[in-house]
Every structure is written in C-alpha cells, then in structure tokens.
Amino acid sequence: DAGVIQSPRHEVTEMGQEVTLRCKPISGHDYLFWYRQTMMRGLELLIYFNNNVPIDDSGMPEDRFSAKMPNASFSTLKIQPSEPRDSAVYFCASSLSSGGAYNEQFFGPGTRLTVL
C-alpha cells in the first residue's frame, strides 16, 4: 500500500487566496482525520470523518475552513480566504475501526502551507 497520500507537499500563497489541500487515505480505512501542527499549538485535530460523514468539526478554526469527503478515497481541506496565521503543516491521517477500539492512525507526509 502506498500509505496516506497528500498533495501538494508545499504551498506558498498570498493572503486572501483560496487554498485546497488534498488527501487520499489508505484503502479500506473508514476514518479520516485532518490535523494542523504549529510550534505554538502542537498537533490539533481539525475535523474527522467516518465512512465519508463528518463526525466532529469542533476543531475547525472558523468559517474560512471547510472540509469534504465526497468518497472513500478522497478528501479536501479548503481555506478561503487564507491568512498568514494559517501557516502550518497540515496532516491527513486515516485509521481502521475495530469494534470501538482505538487503532493506529497512519499519517500522510503533510502539506507545509505558508501564507504571505
């Protein structure tokens, strides 16, 4: 398996522009997570999906952030309009449910976003 795939790996954009981050989870995994990591705040969960349905989006900072999962093999995280404080590494992770147990989350390589 190729693992979790994210694109782009690096994104530099100007304030006010729309940014779209993409993720392909591991085939067969039914959970998908979007995280943001900064030096100040560490790894923060933004939103997660189960079987393509958003379960908890309480970590999404504000209305400028939105996430979709149109099918089991693809998800997007969109920021519109972007701001310099959105600069961070954004990780996508996926896992396989197992009767209520907490299973290993597999992370993608991340997208390093810089908003100028």
Add this chain to the structure above:
Amino acid sequence: RKEVEQDPGPFNVPEGATVAFNCTYSNSASQSFFWYRQDCRKEPKLLMSVYSSGNEDGRFTAQLNRASQYISLLIRDSKLSDSATYLCVVPPTRIYNQGGKLIFGQGTELSVKP
C-alpha cells in the same frame, strides 16, 4: 486539567544514556494509550501501544499507572537515531466512544548527543 500533558522538553542526553518521559491523562476510563514518534519535518508514526500495565519492545518500555493516571516511556541505551519528538496519545475524555478520535500531547523533544 488538560486531557493529556507531557514533560516539557527538550531532553539532551549522551549516547548510551537511559531517559524517561512521563505523560499524565485525565480520562480515568481510558483503556488504550499510545506513544508516537515524530522526526524533524516528518509525520508522526506509531512507536508503541499500551493496553495493560505496560509494553516492552527492545530498548523501549512503556508503563502505565492507572491509579495515578500517567504513562511513561523509557528508552535504554539511547542512540543518535532516537533523536525525535515523542508524542503521548490518549482517547478523549468522553463517556461514549468517539470512534477512533485520539488526543495528541504537545510532545517531548529528545536530542541524543555523541
């Protein structure tokens, strides 16, 4: 109380040293715990799972103290390649199953020097 708190870093140790990190958690009902490792500018990866009193894998030992609600990670005979950030991971503080959601600690940075 935060759901998970870790020792502040960084830990700077010489090669061959034994080092231990502690992590406290707030959910007394938690049954599963994890240590993840994150190398500089890389993604986090699972290092060890802890489901009972502890777990050992080579030079790495994870121990769980349910009464005091903390878990620890012990690294013996540390290597240069052990330099990384170690993340303590616990289930969220809720009664119902949150379906796979995990809470990641801030991480403890370890630097092993020659």
